[in-house]
Amino acid sequence: MGSTEFPAVQIKDATITTKDGKKIWNGISLEIPKGIVYGVIGESGSGKSTLGFSLFGMVPEGCQMTYQTFSILGEDVRHFHFGSKLFMVPQNPNWAFHPFRTIEAQIKDFFKLSKLKTIHFESLFQIWDRLSIPRNHWKKYAKTLSGGEKQRILLSLAFLRTPEILVLDEPTTGLDAFSEKIVLETVQNLAKMGMTVVFITHELRIVESLTSQVTIMKQGEVVETIPVLNHNLEPKTEYGKQLKEASLLFQ
Numbered sequence: 001m002g003s004t005e006f007p008a009v010q011i012k013d014a015t016i017t018t019k020d021g022k023k024i025w026n027g028i029s030l031e032i033p034k035g036i037v038y039g040v041i042g043e044s045g046s047g048k049s050t051l052g053f054s055l056f057g058m059v060p061e062g063c064q065m066t067y068q069t070f071s072i073l074g075e076d077v078r079h080f081h082f083g084s085k086l087f088m089v090p091q092n093p094n095w096a097f098h099p100f101r102t103i104e105a106q107i108k109d110f111f112k113l114s115k116l117k118t119i120h121f122e123s124l125f126q127i128w129d130r131l132s133i134p135r136n137h138w139k140k141y142a143k144t145l146s147g148g149e150k151q152r153i154l155l156s157l158a159f160l161r162t163p164e165i166l167v168l169d170e171p172t173t174g175l176d177a178f179s180e181k182i183v184l185e186t187v188q189n190l191a192k193m194g195m196t197v198v199f200i201t202h203e204l205r206i207v208e209s210l211t212s213q214v215t216i217m218k219q220g221e222v223v224e225t226i227p228v229l230n231h232n233l234e235p236k237t238e239y240g241k242q243l244k245e246a247s248l249l250f251q
């Protein structure tokens, strides 16, 4: 059976427990269809970033995960060889870069590891231009770049690499309005090409403008999963409604 018949991600009753018995996730279930921009929203500490890392089979240090189903493109997460199929731009991009190596050296390594034979750096630089990344960052040490700049460089690699599933964890935090618009438009175009994008954010405004389905999380649980119709999210639960009201106050 080909992987095209499966959803991008299917999670049923997944729980992540710390050494002291605290539940970071408490029986999470969700299904991410292929080829859409899927939003994950919720307050700080609700377990959103944990979802991004869990797709790579990673759980927070010292924690245990149990589940009834946890599959990526139809394969159990523990056996899934993500290779170039899955790419994540983490909220904190620092772990992806060695601080004392140049961006050039690290991107060249990335291309080697990705087994990309023909590398057109000009295509990469054109994406950098669109994302407002100065071309002279190529020769700089990672430690001299801001977190937002490193996050956008990772994003540019994702755009070049076109994985089947792209996980973006708060990719617009710290961006000016112009760069944010470009990122959101690019994400939309990637989804139109068939890529599944998991977009983690705490900004309801972005979720409504970009995604077609959203999971709202709170304290390690899924509160509800709902479609976004005409750029409008209509939560059914009390918590979802409060989240929407709170976001309207800050618009």
Ligand SMILES: Nc1ncnc2c1ncn2[C@@H]1O[C@H](COP(=O)(O)OP(=O)(O)OP(=O)(O)O)[C@@H](O)[C@H]1O
Pocket (backbone or CB within 6 Å): 018, 024, 042, 043, 044, 045, 046, 047, 048, 049, 050, 051, 060, 061, 062, 063, 091, 202
């Ligand atoms: N190694 C760990 N041991 C124990 N608890 C942890 C560990 N790593 C993360 N946590 C806890 O797991 C919970 C979920 O964290 P997560 O980073 O997924 O939240 P989040 O929704 O992404 O928050 P934010 O929006 O602030 O990034 C938090 O309460 C966090 O303190």
